[in-house]
Amino acid sequence: MEQILANGVYLGSQYAMIALGLTLIFALMNVLNFAHGQMYVIGGFVTYTFYGQWGVPFVLALVMSCVTLAILGALIERFLFAPVIKGSSREESTMLLAAGIAFFLDAVILLVFGEKQRGVPKIVDGVFNWDFRLIMPYDRILICVLAILSIVAFIGLMQYTKTGRALRALAQDRTAAQLMGVNVDRYSMIGFALGAMLAGLVGGLLVTITGVNLGMGGATSIKAFMMVMIGGAGVISGAIWGGIILGFMEAIGLALLYQYGDITYLLIFVSLMIFLAIRPQGLMGKPWG
């Protein structure tokens, strides 16, 4: 049981971080960013390059991942999403654009970083072992703590800074925010950059545990969408709860149902379908959007 709980907390914290950026972008711009997983992968590769290849300190490599993805996110919003949103009122336009960006980034990742799985040296050696009842490598504990701290910092930024207030205003009512003097274009770009930066941050953190390869993007996006659907699209606290719930469902399912084959995700998807049929807006979302 201790192991299940520990695995649940660890998986939940990393999943919550992945979902945060996605839900932020959705809240601000009503854009389903299918390229979120690819941004996560790029974040992993940037940390791999700086920390694993060039020997730059891990924290600095992590900062480089954040900066790279923030710039990439800002450019994507400024030159791709903003013109499409202005020129088309159809939601599928941005969805197609996001899917196109995902394919494009996959191709770029293959060209720049290659096809191989990549990994970096462990940031902390050793394994915490409590009489084989609870086994957790120290680097996972550290990454879990860093993920939780990052989530807390993000919530703090959204709650207590001018930028955070502007972003929340934008998410609640774009027109009202504009009428109150919020520079909508500027804060849309900042919000998208922040969402992309979160993807880069979690990619950089997790490359130390899971490594990174070009095929991880699509799967990461799907999991992130699941968390957002569970928690409620566009709600920050919903993304966090969605991540934690998915993490625990995975940890419990893998521990208790293994003798029946790989049915954990089957059950998760079935549960999700039933849940959405009863509560389509997710846990924290509002029925009116």
Add this chain to the structure above:
Amino acid sequence: MQRRTLMKAALTAVTLTALQATTALAENTVLKIGFVGVTSGPAASWGISNQRSMEARAAWINETGGYTIGGTTYDIEIVSFDDQKDPKRAIAGMEKMAQEGIHYVVGPNVDDGAAAVRPVAESNGIMYFPYAFPKALYQAPASNAVLGMVANYQSGPAIYKYLMEEKGVKTVAFIAANESDPLSQREGGIEAATALGMEVVSDNVTYQVDTTDFTPVLTPVMRSRPDLLVLSGVSPANAPQLIRSARELGFEGIISTETAQDAGVLAEGAGDLANGFISVGGASTPELASPMMAEFVQRYTDMFGEYNDESNTKVYALEYILETLKADPSAITDVDAFQVTMDTFEAPNPYMNGDAKLRYVGMSSFGQKRQVSVPLVVNVYQDGAFETLFVAEVD
């Protein structure tokens, strides 16, 4: 005036260069060889190592004057198609090869793709070299598929027997990704281990192909405390993470797989935790690799920036096709002639030291010669490189 002169000179230079290039290409007849396999997504590593091996070898041949078959010298052109590990796209890829008049194709990389392209290949006179293990592809009445590597049901028993006799292994646990290739390889492994008298202590734990964290998946397997943990059909992307998680969970036994792996990927992903990991490789360990293999590795590295150890087995398919065509030039457009030649074909293996031969095998497994004879080199990973554990042959 000066600018106009400069432009004229530049234009002339470009035209001359283009003409020169065209002339160089036009010197030899072009022989197209196809590749249909996965070069994108999570399993991209499998197909890209195939494609790059073929491209590196073709560039080498072309650079050194071409390949002579029946008195005609050919430049080799590799025509590639990414099937994205999707059987429908694999069929489209094979149809494209047929439209281009290609009779020899390497790939696909996985079971369902290899099975899907069979009707297209057989009806269009295409011999294809899959990296997929289902026996039905190679047994009569199937005729046009040639297994491009050693199958797990051939390497598995050899590895298990070695480990039982040399390391005293008695119990084994299997873990596989939840998709067709790894699951069928797991079944083959369980059958082989049971036949040898090993006790299978865990055989039903699987994981999603997109899993990135294997600690929760491996926890129940570790409770069964096996002497040997077999990673059935594991992809190079997942192997280091599985090894790392197993070791961190306190597993001290032996870990093995029957698929080819890359030492660099293991070093980065698992470091010293991968020491002792057993996998199937090709002929690149120093004691086995011939000077030609060493040059191939160098040329591949120069061309693509980094070598992939999976290419140690994938270097062979193109060589087999070309050598067999050399043995019977009429087979260039006649795959029936190719199939007849396969029965008696034999040539020196240029990639291995000693007197190893290129020849077709498979009588024991398939009842007909529908497999390339690749040396069954079982490697053990140690401190960043593979060492040869033992070498065997497949009949």
